Each structure stands twice: as C-alpha cells, then as structure tokens.
Amino acid sequence: MKQIQLSSFGIENLKLVNAPDPGKPNKGEVLVRMRAASLNFRDNLVIAGKYNPKFPTPMVPCSDGAGEVIEVGDGVSEFQVGDRVLATFAPHWIADKATHQEMRYTLGGPLDGTLREYILFSETGLVKMPKHLSFEEGATLPCAALTAWSAFHIYSRLVAGEIVVIQGTGGVSLFGLQFAKLSGAKVILTSSSNEKIEKAKSLGADFCINYKETPDWGKEVRSLTEKTGADHIVEVGGAGTLEQSIAACRPFGVIHLIGILAGRSGELNLLPAVMNNIKIQGIVVGGRKAFQEMNRAIESGGLKPIVDKIFPMEETREALDYLKSGSHFGKIVISI
Numbered sequence: 001m002k003q004i005q006l007s008s009f010g011i012e013n014l015k016l017v018n019a020p021d022p023g024k025p026n027k028g029e030v031l032v033r034m035r036a037a038s039l040n041f042r043d044n045l046v047i048a049g050k051y052n053p054k055f056p057t058p059m060v061p062c063s064d065g066a067g068e069v070i071e072v073g074d075g076v077s078e079f080q081v082g083d084r085v086l087a088t089f090a091p092h093w094i095a096d097k098a099t100h101q102e103m104r105y106t107l108g109g110p111l112d113g114t115l116r117e118y119i120l121f122s123e124t125g126l127v128k129m130p131k132h133l134s135f136e137e138g139a140t141l142p143c144a145a146l147t148a149w150s151a152f153h154i155y156s157r158l159v160a161g162e163i164v165v166i167q168g169t170g171g172v173s174l175f176g177l178q179f180a181k182l183s184g185a186k187v188i189l190t191s192s193s194n195e196k197i198e199k200a201k202s203l204g205a206d207f208c209i210n211y212k213e214t215p216d217w218g219k220e221v222r223s224l225t226e227k228t229g230a231d232h233i234v235e236v237g238g239a240g241t242l243e244q245s246i247a248a249c250r251p252f253g254v255i256h257l258i259g260i261l262a263g264r265s266g267e268l269n270l271l272p273a274v275m276n277n278i279k280i281q282g283i284v285v286g287g288r289k290a291f292q293e294m295n296r297a298i299e300s301g302g303l304k305p306i307v308d309k310i311f312p313m314e315e316t317r318e319a320l321d322y323l324k325s326g327s328h329f330g331k332i333v334i335s336i
C-alpha cells in the first residue's frame, strides 16, 4: 500500500513510499481503507521535530482521517463492512476525563497517523462519520472540530444568546464559529485579513475586527457588547493575545485556552482575570464519547465543515507548506 512516511524529522524527509499491507483484523479490530486526511497546525510541528523530539521515527504523520470499513475482526459489534468512519485522535481516550496516558497516546505521533491507504484500528479508535458529509469533509473533524466542541459543550456550557469571541479563521476557529452559531450565540471574530473577514461574515459572524489594524481589540469587544464583554473567548493566540482576551471577557466569563500561535510565554497582567472571576480553561481535543455527541449535533444541524483546498497524496509537502503560509481559510485536506 501507499503511505506518506517521515524517515527522520524535517519536511525534506517526508516521502510517498510503498509499505506492507496491515493484514487481516484480529479480534476487536477493524480494517479501514482510508480516503482522506486533514492537516492540523500540530502536524508541521511534529514533522519538524518541534512538537516532541522524542516521538519515534520512521512514522506516518497526521492525526485526522476518514475511510470505509472493508473487514471486521471477531467480536466487533459497532461496525460493519461499508460503514464510513473517522479515526479518533487518541484511540484510548473514551470518556471526558482521561488519564495522562490516554491523552498522550495519539495518531500522527507517537502512533503512526492517517496518511496511508489501509489502517487496522481497534474498534474503540473509530466513530461513525456524519451521514451527510463527504470523506474530505469528515476528515476535518477528529482534532480541530472536537477541540472547539469540547470548549463549548464538555468543559463549559455555551447557552443561546451568549457572546463568543473567535480568534482567527483557521481550522479550530471556523468550527468554533459554526458551533457557536448552531447554539444560537452571537459571534465576534478577529482576523488579520479583511478578505477573510468578509468570508467569515458570510458564515454568520456578527461582528469582525482586524487584529492587525486594531491591536487593542479587547476594548473594541467591550464597546461592541455595551461594555459588558464576551461570555466565551476561543483563545488560539496564547501568551501574545491573552491580555486582550482578558480585556474582552465579561466577569465570570471563560477563556478557552487552545493554542499558542502568538507565544507560549510572556509577561502578563493577570490581575483583571482575578478581579473579574474569569476562568482560563486549558483544552486538549476530547474523547470518543464527546466525538460521538458532536457528530450527532453536526448531523442534526446539517453543519458542513469549511474545506479550503484538497491536495492529492503526492502533494503532501505542498499542502503542509500551504498550511504554514497561513493563507488558508478553514481546513486543508489530502485525498488518499
């Protein structure tokens, strides 16, 4: 079978190779013909050896993927041949509260990832794909979508009528926008690009702020909310944006700390967070149960992920470079 292999860290060591087929499923296992994978910010870091230099190589990158069941082992009860399925980011993470071990054992490092034609999964490492989605759309869900979903529905509770600030227009952020609208929330979105702002408005963003033109956007959020502030902030910037997020947040609001695109450390004035009872909640993806709940909501809401561009497997490096450029809007997918 064909697979994308990283022989050692560095994008120059990423190659399309022939590898042995995985063989027949053992008890409790499911053999899947993969059809699409999607890229996350993390994948470039893993490939460069910057995410965790202790990850073993050679390895197959990418955590997210969709495919079709072609054979099941004895004892498999949830899946049958022909089912369209999605890989879970962490195959041993089932319930909402996981152990350290369950959260760290993830596809695309340290485990082999989804950029290959056939994969043997344990039954619990898969979920059924929402019926109305293509493989390319479904492949975007395991990491980015579940992270945004967990923020609003697992680690806090988003209520209709609340105000949500979304930073940026990448994978996690656009799912955040779509889930917030699905729940009846009002969305204020920040972006570096006026062109992307227009696209975000067409997806339902109620107000947008260009964070390059308005670096003090926290104040702007307060004036857009009659000085109250937002109930939820989807924080993908990290240390570089946290002060603005605190300024934008209402008393007793939540900052969902998901990414560190604008820095992992820095000098911060945290006093306003204390004085306003602001909760800063770290978020890592989510478990299988949350994934299934999210898929039900996606299906019943008819939500369609925003796919910016689909690349063939042969152009995986180009796809990763495109992700790195930051010019995308939503998700980048590789067809397998």
Ligand SMILES: NC(=O)c1ccc[n+]([C@@H]2O[C@H](COP(=O)([O-])OP(=O)(O)OC[C@H]3O[C@@H](n4cnc5c(N)ncnc54)[C@H](OP(=O)(O)O)[C@@H]3O)[C@@H](O)[C@H]2O)c1
Binding pocket: 039, 040, 041, 042, 143, 144, 147, 167, 168, 169, 170, 171, 172, 173, 190, 191, 192, 193, 196, 211, 236, 237, 240, 241, 257, 258, 259, 260, 261, 262, 283, 284, 285, 323, 326, 327, 328, 330
């Ligand atoms: N904790 C978790 O479980 C988890 C899961 C997934 C992702 N993440 C993290 O979340 C972050 C985003 O991931 P992703 O996959 O969505 O990345 P992505 O698709 O590459 O999106 C990045 C987008 O973030 C925006 N951005 C960059 N710097 C910003 C800043 N200073 N202020 C506001 N927006 C900024 C940009 O939007 P504009 O072009 O519109 O400016 C950019 O397009 C990464 O740090 C990633 O590691 C964490």
